[in-house]
Amino acid sequence: MREKDVKVYFDGSCSFCRAAVKKLSQHDVDGRLDFVAIQSMPHDDLPAADEAMMNRIHCLADGKISTGISALIDILSRIKGYKFLLFLLVLGKTVGVGNILYDFVANHRYLIPVNKCHSGSCDVDLTHRQ
Secondary structure, eight states: OOOOOEEEEETTTOHHHHHHHHHHHHHHHHHOOOEEGGGGGGGGGEEEEEEHHHHEEEEETTEEEEEEHHHHHHHHHSSSHHHHHHHHHHHHHTTTOOOHHHHHHOOOOOGTTOOOEETEEEETTTOOOO
């Protein structure tokens, strides 16, 4: 197993984010990713302002911080099983729609009913606002 060379900061209060981290961890067969829920860190140790950290995923790789679509590209380029998605993300970033789409999903992530669907219906918290 390789040394963890990428630190991924995510919103630990978000079920969609936690599910994504779980899935990515399953594909991180070399153990390169270190996932950190931002709520578990002292505010002074965060690599960016609290609001920025809550709005976008952050990734520390090769001594540089990336966010949003760039962070996803940094993450997916280091694990197995996501080559086609990685291609789509790079393409989206290249043509200028990557961060627009990322921000749309990120701003609505609490509406995605991850692990909240039972017997054909899903619980969605419409009161959560960013």
